[in-house]
Amino acid sequence: MRVAYENRFAEIEPLLAKVEKPSRYLNHEWGTRSHADADYRACLIYPDTYEVGLPNQGIAILYAALNQAAGISCERGYIPWVDMADAMRAAHVPLLSLEGAAPVASFDIVGFHIPHEMAVTNFLEGLDLAGIPLMAEDRGEDDPIVVAGGPSVYNPEPYAAFFDALLIGEGEESIVEVCERHRELRDAGASRAEILRGLAEVPGTYVPSLYEVSHEEPCTRWGYTVPKPGSGAPEVIYKRVATNFGETDPLSQSIVPYTELVHDRLSVEVLRGCARGCRFCQAGITYRPVRERSADQVVSSVVQGLARTGYDEVSLTSLSTTDHSACKEILSRLNRRLEGTGISVSVPSQRLDAFGVEMALAVAGEKKGGLTFAPEAGSQRLRDIINKNVTEEDLERAVRAGFEAGWHRVKLYFMMGLPGETDEDIVAIAELADRVLEIGREVLPKGQRGGLSVSVSVAVFIPKAWTPFQWCAQLDDDEVRRRQQLLIHSVRNKQVRVHYHDAATSLIEAVLSRGGRDLAPVILGAWQRGQRFDAWTEHFDLARWEEAARACGIDLREVAHETFPLEARLPWEHTSPGVSRGFLEREWRRSLEGKTTADCTRESCTGCGVCSTLDAQNELMGVRV
Amino acid sequence: MPIEPTLFRLRVRYVKQGRLRYLGHLEVARTVERSVRRAGLPYAVTQGFSPHMRVAFTAALPVGTSSICEWYDLVLTEYVPADEALAGLVAATPADLAPRQAGYVDMRAETLGLLVTRQDYRIDLSLTGVRSAAELLPAARAALDGLIAEGTIRYLRGHKEKTLDLAALLTEAKLEARADDAGFVLELKTRSSNAGSLRPEILLSAWDARFGAGDSDEPIVSTGIPHLANFERAEVERIDQYGEDESGNRVDPL
Numbered sequence: 001m002r003v004a005y006e007n008r009f010a011e012i013e014p015l016l017a018k019v020e021k022p023s024r025y026l027n028h029e030w031g032t033r034s035h036a037d038a039d040y041r042a043c044l045i046y047p048d049t050y051e052v053g054l055p056n057q058g059i060a061i062l063y064a065a066l067n068q069a070a071g072i073s074c075e076r077g078y079i080p081w082v083d084m085a086d087a088m089r090a091a092h093v094p095l096l097s098l099e100g101a102a103p104v105a106s107f108d109i110v111g112f113h114i115p116h117e118m119a120v121t122n123f124l125e126g127l128d129l130a131g132i133p134l135m136a137e138d139r140g141e142d143d144p145i146v147v148a149g150g151p152s153v154y155n156p157e158p159y160a161a162f163f164d165a166l167l168i169g170e171g172e173e174s175i176v177e178v179c180e181r182h183r184e185l186r187d188a189g190a191s192r193a194e195i196l197r198g199l200a201e202v203p204g205t206y207v208p209s210l211y212e213v214s215h216e217e218p219c220t221r222w223g224y225t226v227p228k229p230g231s232g233a234p235e236v237i238y239k240r241v242a243t244n245f246g247e248t249d250p251l252s253q254s255i256v257p258y259t260e261l262v263h264d265r266l267s268v269e270v271l272r273g274c275a276r277g278c279r280f281c282q283a284g285i286t287y288r289p290v291r292e293r294s295a296d297q298v299v300s301s302v303v304q305g306l307a308r309t310g311y312d313e314v315s316l317t318s319l320s321t322t323d324h325s326a327c328k329e330i331l332s333r334l335n336r337r338l339e340g341t342g343i344s345v346s347v348p349s350q351r352l353d354a355f356g357v358e359m360a361l362a363v364a365g366e367k368k369g370g371l372t373f374a375p376e377a378g379s380q381r382l383r384d385i386i387n388k389n390v391t392e393e394d395l396e397r398a399v400r401a402g403f404e405a406g407w408h409r410v411k412l413y414f415m416m417g418l419p420g421e422t423d424e425d426i427v428a429i430a431e432l433a434d435r436v437l438e439i440g441r442e443v444l445p446k447g448q449r450g451g452l453s454v455s456v457s458v459a460v461f462i463p464k465a466w467t468p469f470q471w472c473a474q475l476d477d478d479e480v481r482r483r484q485q486l487l488i489h490s491v492r493n494k495q496v497r498v499h500y501h502d503a504a505t506s507l508i509e510a511v512l513s514r515g516g517r518d519l520a521p522v523i524l525g526a527w528q529r530g531q532r533f534d535a536w537t538e539h540f541d542l543a544r545w546e547e548a549a550r551a552c553g554i555d556l557r558e559v560a561h562e563t564f565p566l567e568a569r570l571p572w573e574h575t576s577p578g579v580s581r582g583f584l585e586r587e588w589r590r591s592l593e594g595k596t597t598a599d600c601t602r603e604s605c606t607g608c609g610v611c612s613t614l615d616a617q618n619e620l621m622g623v624r625v
Numbered sequence: 626m627p628i629e630p631t632l633f634r635l636r637v638r639y640v641k642q643g644r645l646r647y648l649g650h651l652e653v654a655r656t657v658e659r660s661v662r663r664a665g666l667p668y669a670v671t672q673g674f675s676p677h678m679r680v681a682f683t684a685a686l687p688v689g690t691s692s693i694c695e696w697y698d699l700v701l702t703e704y705v706p707a708d709e710a711l712a713g714l715v716a717a718t719p720a721d722l723a724p725r726q727a728g729y730v731d732m733r734a735e736t737l738g739l740l741v742t743r744q745d746y747r748i749d750l751s752l753t754g755v756r757s758a759a760e761l762l763p764a765a766r767a768a769l770d771g772l773i774a775e776g777t778i779r780y781l782r783g784h785k786e787k788t789l790d791l792a793a794l795l796t797e798a799k800l801e802a803r804a805d806d807a808g809f810v811l812e813l814k815t816r817s818s819n820a821g822s823l824r825p826e827i828l829l830s831a832w833d834a835r836f837g838a839g840d841s842d843e844p845i846v847s848t849g850i851p852h853l854a855n856f857e858r859a860e861v862e863r864i865d866q867y868g869e870d871e872s873g874n875r876v877d878p879l
Binding site for chain 2: 009013016017022023026027028029030256258259260306307308309310311312340341342
């Protein structure tokens with residue numbers, strides 16, 4: 001018998017007095033959309049705390065889509081913070097959904113979001129709290145179907161063992177199709193195995209149990225994944241692309257929380273995709289093609305969304321909002337509409353040119369926090385290698401314009417460990433930061449120079465699946481630490497502050513980004529040793545991961561630091577964002593030659609293959625500047 | 626000089642109940658502001674660098690305490706009939722924080738913070754184990770009277786030792802056995818000022834330690850929702866808030 005769907009809030013209520021932030025567990029927020037009387041129930045879980053997960057736009061989109069579908073009710077779940085999780089285990093209370101406070105195990109389908117690789121131990125934490133077997137193969141007829149999807153689904157192999165199905169690509173249509181198919185098979189009395197075979201027929205759905213790992217052809221140590229003979233499953237599962245994105249409802253978000261969130265505001269997705277073609281960037285490939293919403297649609301949905309939610313801030317989200325061909329028009333129209341309301345507009349990050357600063361100025365008003373730019377590499381040579389089509393002059397012009405407009409604080413994002421990087425490139429980061437500071441001193445009047453600050457934030461490059469750098473090794477973590485020190489010692493000015501990412505966390509991220517199915521026992525072992533909330537610095541513990549890997553005979557550094565041969569079949573090539581292998585190889589060769597490649601939304605097609613493979617195309621609202 | 630526009634001060638009473646009693650004060654404030662925007666009321670914003678809604682609340686209610694008498698003052702730039710404003714707010718607010726009453730006060734009237742100096746509480750207490758409240762009542766009353774006679778309660782807030790001045794802050798305490806004999810009802814009338822206010826949880830903890838299953842010398846720690854020895858559940862509800870004039874007569878916020 002499946003666990004009963006019933007409200008069990010009374011069981012967690014006595015625990016609320018003992019935990020920090022009880023409002024994480026209250027539900028009853030404004031704007032929930034589930035309907036208790038539906039006969040098919042889905043629970044979408046974000047693998048982190050409530051305040052990190054609630055603003056997630058992917059979940060908001062799927063939540064709206066499912067609750068609009070006839071006869072389907074969708075609720076949400078989050079991972080209880082460690083204090084609550086321990087209290088729930090001690091009190092024998094299972095993981096509950098939010099809206100109905102019902103056991104997650106009582107739902108027909110449970111969907112996990114995959115925001116990044118470091119969420120992996122929290123999938124297991126969530127499943128365990130819910131009382132659902134951790135491994136898909138151990139689940140029985142009464143257990144829910146457990147699916148997953150999200151930005152980091154493009155190397156699904158490390159987590160394949162935990163999920164019954166993975167949804168590749170944009171989920172707003174496919175999740176509904178998966179649920180409808182499941183309901184149909186459930187109502188027809190199909191067995192779990194039959195249901196899974198049925199789900200594999202829904203385009204974009206990867207059912208790992210129908211596949212096996214082969215080592216026959218040239219491949220990496222992880223092998224490559226092929227359909228089991230006779231399974232009927234497709235050889236390659238292509239990602240889903242939403243039909244007519246520009247005509248879909250931009251207002252997916254409906255829930256207004258009580259708790260203060262990481263991003264506590266209305267979000268409107270103004271465009272999808274980015275074709276600038278940075279060679280390290282996975283999202284730049286996996287969200288193609290580029291599709292813009294019209295200015296009218298954006299403006300009216302912002303106005304409507306603010307009225308509906310009562311937020312006092314709206315963020316125009318996308319991978320590169322200032323690339324929208326009507327960006328200027330949208331911002332000036334919104335500024336006019338929102339004047340005198342105290343409501344502010346924000347744009348996620350600034351494009352590295354004078355236009356970017358102009359747009360930042362358009363939303364900043366009186367309040368000028370910091371300007372954020374991402375040159376990614378310190379030298380022009382390395383920026384060409386990674387195809388960051390930005391010159392030193394672009395940066396100088398942008399920064400100068402920023403200081404002239406009244407900003408005092410500039411934040412610069414870089415990466416370390418990029419292919420072809422030398423010590424000179426590291427020193428160039430310091431020189432660039434010093435140069436930015438000098439420009440500030442030049443532009444700002446004497447009295448204001450005290451507030452001047454330049455901060456440099458350096459992430460560790462992680463080779464990601466489906467990028468031109470997917471064959472590359474990650475830089476050894478000791479070498480990362482040496483280069484971090486080199487950078488710190490190369491900065492001349494005290495007003496330049498340097499922050500860098502933890503090399504150990506990046507090591508695990510690289511392992512999970514590049515490995516195959518054989519990593520499942522390592523992940524399980526890390527969780528069994530106490531790992532959860534790995535994305536939180538205070539909970540990440542490399543030693544436990546190392547121990548878990550050793551127990552499986554795997555050397556984590558060897559995995560992260562291995563270069564894959566170009567001719568090898570890679571562990572993730574059966575789940576594809578539509579880009580052609582030829583394009584990625586060509587981009588890799590061009591990077592070695594320091595040749596850049598243009599942006600197809602500004603110049604002609606670069607032949608990445610996404611449009612033809614997925615039968616989709618760029619949809620722009622005008623000429624991009 | 627810019628002309629000061631005509632402004633209106635709408636005073637609203639709302640409840641905090643059900644599971645939303647676990648919200649913190651800032652969470653309540655944020656929710657109220659959002660409901661004002663959702664209701665489409667013509668709210669005024671502050672001038673300056675970071676403009677925000679002109680709304681002011683009565684003193685924070687502790688997490689876990691419910692209330693039928695919380696108040697806020699909202700400044701509007703246009704007059705909206707009070708019943709219309711109330712209806713709009715009710716439709717735009719979660720039911721457990723529902724506004725119940727609204728009316729205008731003069732822009733120059735005393736602020737809620739200055740006006741409201743009296744808070745009454747009703748505390749419903751369920752005894753642990755199978756014990757008769759009627760039998761325990763004399764001991765419980767004696768413990769309460771003893772505590773009140775001492776006049777102060779010392780407690781820890783974080784690492785700081787503080788003193789609650791019962792003599793100044795508590796004006797009346799009435800303890801009765803509940804009709805089902807499984808618990809008590811404690812009614813408190815309190816007074817607040819700039820110098821402080823009475824958190825019923827602290828009084829409860831101190832009293833609880835003095836009788837029955839309590840009997841502990843541990844210092845009272847103020848950490849929000851207390852764990853009590855004698856009681857399985859303590860439901861604290863603020864049942865009235867008002868002010869007093871010079872001669873001690875009751876003044877209602879509206």
